[in-house]
Amino acid sequence: MTPILGANQYGKAESRVVRIVRDTARHEIRDLNVSTSLRGDFAAAHITGDQSQVLPTDTQKNTAFAYAKIHGVDSIEDYAIALGGRLLEATPAADQAQVRVEEYAWDRLGDHSFVRRGGAVHTAVVTVTRAGVHVISGVRxxxxxxxxxxxxxxxxxxxxxxxxxxxxxxxxxxxxxxxxxxxxxxxxxxxxxxxxxxxxxxxxxxxxxxxxxxxxxxxxxxxxxxxxxxxxxxxxxxxxxxxxxxxxxxxxxxxxxxxxxxxxxxxxxxxxxxxxxxxxxxxxxxxxxxxxxxxxxxxx
CATH class of the missing domain: 3.10.270.10 (Urate Oxidase;)
Known part of the structure; x- marks a missing residue:
């Protein structure tokens, strides 16, 4: 019997990305929990240990932080679409990049002071493929x-x-x-x-x-x-x-x-x-x- 590699994916889970917007004296905060994963032709990494087509999970994490600055976080869906597109672009062997984001809400106390709000969490799951984009929004x-x-x-x-x-x-x-x-x-x-x-x-x-x-x-x-x-x-x-x-x-x-x-x-x-x-x-x-x-x- 010859074992066959089945479905697989890899990524970086739960990067805690906090973006402070300081363009004016009245600051804004976006507090995110970001998980990324890549799917595609990564058989060589599993079967022979060849990592030449594997974008490290650490790079995925770094990109999540960089895109909070480069692209910004006007919304978690828009941010996730941009981040997923970048990861797919950077990984030729991948045919899908999925980005899952949870956003934690803060209430304003002043121009640069906030209090963490309990309760509902805004969520988004974005899957970017070579053919298009799927967006799932939600709440938990x-x-x-x-x-x-x-x-x-x-x-x-x-x-x-x-x-x-x-x-x-x-x-x-x-x-x-x-x-x-x-x-x-x-x-x-x-x-x-x-x-x-x-x-x-x-x-x-x-x-x-x-x-x-x-x-x-x-x-x-x-x-x-x-x-x-x-x-x-x-x-x-x-x-x-x-x-x-x-x-x-x-x-x-x-x-x-x-x-x-x-x-x-x-x-x-x-x-x-x-x-x-x-x-x-x-x-x-x-x-x-x-x-x-x-x-x-x-x-x-």
């Missing part, structure tokens, strides 16, 4: 909660089912959502306002979550994905990964306090185990994804 750690207008009942039961049906419950999740921008021929990536696109997509998702009566988290995710695709013809699909952050009503009946009732007011927030709901909503006429989703962590 988006913690949302509806304190009512959610039920869960009528579910399948067997001898191991103990969960009680709920007519009114808390619905909460720490959402991961990623949406793929269309790869239709003629798309002018340079003309996209990525920051406005992200803000609008996030607003649609949040408004839909808040405005949807939910019979299950699955129904809410589908409603959010549908609203996003109906409002944004430039998007081809959206994927969700949503851990159900369970809140269980505290039973006061055993407490030594007479007449103490709990009318949906006090809950235990349980962190594990948790239900994990994942779904994809795709436009019927969407251009094919190709390799856009390769190496995107998890379901989405």
């Amino acid at each position: 750690d988006l913690v949302v909660l509806n304190s009512t207008d959610s039920e869960f009942k009528g579910f399948l039961k067997d001898e191991f089912t103990t969960l009680a049906e709920a007519d009114d419950r808390i619905l909460a999740t720490s959402l991961v959502a990623r949406w793929r921008h269309t790869t239709a021929e003629g798309v002018d990536w340079a003309g996209v306002d990525w920051n406005a696109s992200y803000a609008d997509a996030l607003d649609i998702l949040l408004r839909t979550f808040a405005g949807t009566y939910s019979r299950a988290l699955q129904e809410t995710l589908y409603a959010m994905g549908t609203a996003l695709l109906e409002s944004r013809p430039d998007l081809a699909e959206v994927r969700f990964s949503a851990p159900n952050k369970h809140h269980f009503l505290v039973d006061f009946s055993g407490f030594g306090v007479g007449g103490l009732t709990n009318d949906g007011e006090v809950f235990i927030a349980a962190d594990r185990p948790y239900g994990l709901i994942e779904a994809e909503v795709t436009r019927a006429d969407a251009p094919p994804a190709g390799d856009a989703w390769l190496a995107v962590p998890g379901f989405c």
Whole structure:
């Protein structure tokens, strides 16, 4: 038997790139976590140890830092497109360069003072090929909660089912959502306002979550994905990964306090185990994804 080398890629993971813009006395900050990877004909490196076609991961890291200065970071998508293009140009044996970026938000305290904002993280995964560009924007750690207008009942039961049906419950999740921008021929990536696109997509998702009566988290995710695709013809699909952050009503009946009732007011927030709901909503006429989703962590 002769072993055959299968799919492979290599790169530099999680370079922490912080770009301060000092053009005026009022500074700006972009705080990024950047991972790069190259795919292509690197068989010789694996089989014979020949590194002549391998751009070192250290060079990939250095390019990520250099491009934060050379190209700038007006948006993480635009930065990732430029960085991916440069890595592909510098590596003849590669046919794809993928750049994954997370951006951490800071709130302004003054002209040159900031406080790190917790919560949601803006993400982007850009795959640059010899034939074109694929862009996936998204958000993770988006913690949302509806304190009512959610039920869960009528579910399948067997001898191991103990969960009680709920007519009114808390619905909460720490959402991961990623949406793929269309790869239709003629798309002018340079003309996209990525920051406005992200803000609008996030607003649609949040408004839909808040405005949807939910019979299950699955129904809410589908409603959010549908609203996003109906409002944004430039998007081809959206994927969700949503851990159900369970809140269980505290039973006061055993407490030594007479007449103490709990009318949906006090809950235990349980962190594990948790239900994990994942779904994809795709436009019927969407251009094919190709390799856009390769190496995107998890379901989405």
